[in-house]
Amino acid sequence: MISKPGRIVGLGIILSGLSACATYQPVLYPNSYYQSVGKVAAERDIRECRQLAESAGAREGSGSTGNTARRTAIGAGAGAASGAVGGAIAGAAGRGAMVGAASGATWGLLSGLLGSGSASQPAPAYMNFVNRCLREKGYEVTGWQ
Known part of the structure; x- marks a missing residue:
């Protein structure tokens, strides 16, 4: 069975592929x-x-694609950091960082893709x-x- 973070990342990859079709x-x-x-x-x-x-x-x-990649990376880093802090408080820093990174990366990817409103x-x-x-x-x- 695929974990919830894995499903979130998978959905992000699918959405990224679909956006590439709109040229x-x-x-x-x-x-x-x-x-x-x-x-x-x-x-x-x-x-x-x-x-x-x-x-x-x-x-x-184009630059729009680069911005999406940059937002995804920033989201993953911010999510991992906040997830690690939250996980450390709850006693599972590693798991918190993993979940935070996956959700942060997905947020960054989706905001990059959907924020532009159109194909790059x-x-x-x-x-x-x-x-x-x-x-x-x-x-x-x-x-x-």
């Missing part, structure tokens, strides 16, 4: 080139440009790379959403 995409203006190639070809070109950006070293991750925007260098790649193919990027 920003470039929005293309329906210029003459877009209209001539169609939506399917445009989506393929977007995938190719994204892969090219990654292979060139541009990473999609890609890093500027990544977006610029994909935009340029698409522009060189003939598309006009109006933004990302």
Whole structure:
């Protein structure tokens, strides 16, 4: 049987994975080139440009993802410390620290994920790379959403 802290951490990992699925995409203006190639070809070109950006070293991750990781780590540390103190008072400092760390990490993760209210925007260098790649193919990027 999985302990309660284990279930809490597992739920946090699942929520983190789900948030990763919600990614920003470039929005293309329906210029003459877009209209001539169609939506399917445009989506393929977007995938190719994204892969090219990654292979060139541009990473999609952003500051929002880093903030979520930072909040998770801070929450785990604060939770472990407060849990250890509470556990020491009750006579089980180790168990208190474990429960505190798990609940603090989950709080940090969830506040990072839910606090932003949306998927994290890609890093500027990544977006610029994909935009340029698409522009060189003939598309006009109006933004990302």
